[in-house]
Amino acid sequence: MAQAQQKIDCDVLVVGGGINGAGIARDAAGRGLSVVLCEKDDLAAHTSSASTKLIHGGLRYLEYYEFNLVRKALIEREVLLRSAPHIMWPLRFIMPHDKGQRPALLIRAGLFLYDFLAKREILPGSSSIDMRSHVAGKPLKHGFTRGFIYSDGWVDDARLVVLNAMDAAEKGATILTQTACTSVNRLADSWQATLRQAPSAGAPDGQQIQVNARYLVNAAGPWTADFLNGALPQGGGKQLRLIKGSHIVVKRIFEHDNAYIFQNPDGRIVFAIPYEQDFTLIGTTDLDYKGDTNKVAIDQTEIDYLCELASYYFTNPIKPADVVWTYSGVRPLVEDEAADAKAVTRDYRFEVDQGGAPLLSVFGGKITTFRKLAEEAVDLIAKDLNTKSGAWTEQACLPGGDLFGAEPQNRAVLEFDGWVNGLQTRYHWLPPKLVRRYARAYGTRIHTLLDGRNMLSDMGEQILDNLYQAEVDYLRKHEWARGAKDILWRRSKLGLHLGAGAEQRLGEWLAAHPN
Missing domain, CATH: 3.30.9.10 (D-Amino Acid Oxidase, subunit A, domain 2)
Structure with a gap:
């Protein structure tokens, strides 16, 4: 029997569930716009879960004179750390000096510039170190006697995408994973898009959804140019x-x-x-x-x-x-004129096509600047849609980041371990290592995960080592997790810690216990 076709009207349709798409959906929903985001696979299934997982200014970009990009990223480091201290934290970096490469004075000058391009409240500055006495020198070959130390940050990149999508949904956005945008038709004042969900037991052919949107955002990552060239009658002609x-x-x-x-x-x-x-x-x-x-x-x-x-x-x-x-x-x-891949700019660019209903395409970008990218993108969208609400994300926590109140605070970063100790006292019936993992993954949403549970037996079946039914249920309900890869490799990295066959066993359990 054919299913009834679903229809959705919205202000903004975002195509792409990576960090840029999720960030734009979050910002737009927070300004009161009605938003639909569609992603053909899982959230962060591609580029946004394949980064080096750093929140950093990009020290090496200084030698390409990308001072504006580096400064923008340096400012964002602490904004992001405060917003989600459970999935991001400060990290010190050791740079051993190799005499055959860049002169030490040049490196020290670069680090000095790195320290002072943007204000720091959380991250300590750089300095020279003696590798012969510093703990970081012990695993290195004895020839490295001098080095440098500086600060940046670490991030769980895939969870960062999920948290943005969660915040967007909690502000009214519709998040559709496993849902491809198969066609778009441009009218004078709206886009008519056809979305198709991946087949499931309930809809073996995949449900089709019609979306009527006032604004279309192309945040398809590696597929941005392809989507743009398909969306415009004359073809966008763009290349990434x-x-x-x-x-x-x-x-x-x-x-x-x-x-x-x-x-x-x-x-x-x-x-x-x-x-x-x-x-x-x-x-x-x-x-x-x-x-x-x-x-x-x-x-x-x-x-x-x-x-x-x-x-x-x-x-x-x-x-x-x-x-x-x-x-x-x-x-x-x-795309630029750089001959070497390492020299290609990591900055981003927007292109807005106004030949009918507006289309914004996002080119480039890096995880550290995603929030600023989203803010600038939604500024453009809000102007076109006559929305008066302004930027808001700089002073907002991501889901789970509100350790000591609704507003981002330095102490949430600096006192995270103390906060975890309090959780371990409160949830003393769980193994301390499990509480710490939950704290890092979910922040204050650990209370949602553990709501109504007072003993280990309340966690349900232990599906795999340290993976209980309670967590799987939470991930399915709140974080769009469907398959074993979603849970073991993107919502967590449990796949690294479990033996061969764990993914298959979880997949079989999920199939036997549908939502």
Whole structure:
């Protein structure tokens, strides 16, 4: 039996469920606009879960004279840290000095500029260090005797996207995952879009949804140019430069909590970062990409490159056999004249087409500047739609970030561990490590997850090690999680800690326990 076709009228239709699309949907919904966001896969299924997971100014962009981008990103670091201190936190970076590369005085001057381009309230400044006495020097080869230390931040990138979508939904937006925009038709004052949901048991052919929107936002990431060229009758003619970035994960290779930034003779930068307690994350590569954007994966030459560079610095060599997990993504960067992929600008650009109902396309961008990008995008949208409400996200917490009140506060970042200790007292019936994981993932939403539960048996079935039915139910209800990959690799990184077959077992459980 054919299903009745759903119809939705809205102010803004956002195509793309990565960080830019989710951020724009959140900002627009918070200004009172009715919003629909559609994503053909899961939230953050592609580029936005494949980053190096840093909130940073981009130290290396200084050598390309991108001072405005670096300053904008530096300002955003602490804005973001305050907004979601559970999924973001400060991180100190160690840069060993290699005498054969950039002069030490030049690096020190760059770090001085990095410290003072934007005001800092949370993050300490940079300094020189003696690698022979500093704890970070111990895992390194003895030839590295001098180095530098500076501050940036860490972020759970996939959860950042989900939190933006949650906030958008709580402000009235409709979030449709596993829902592709298959066609758009432009009228003088509106867009008529056809969306098709992925097949399910209830709708084996996939439900079709008709959306009538006053404004269309193209935030399709690597598919932005394709969508634009299909949306406009004459074709947009735009091209993106797709840059592939790959990462490897190995068992933890140093015990301290600092990260490393390594310089390569070819000018590229590689980070080695403490990851998920038991691992080290190493990346990234910068390669032009011409392949299928739906099937991006690391290749052997990238694995070899990352292992060789890490082994140049660490005493114990990193071998391809040590790699326990990899991930890759393509960054859709603004096409420019740069010959090298590493030199292509990470700044963003908007293009608004007014040949009928307005269309805003987003080109480029980076996770650190997503909030500012969204704010500027919605400023344009609000002007066209005569919406008077102004920018608001700079002084707002993301879901779960309101540790000490509704407004972002420095103490939420600086006193996070104390807040967790209070949770462990309150939820003493849960293992302390599990409470800490919940605190990091969900912040104050831990109280929603654990509402009405007073003992371990209240958590329901233990589906996998440290994964209870209560958490799966929460993720399905509040965070659009559907499949095992959504839960084990994007909403969490439990997949790294569980043995082979865990994803299959969870998938079978989900199929046997439909929503």
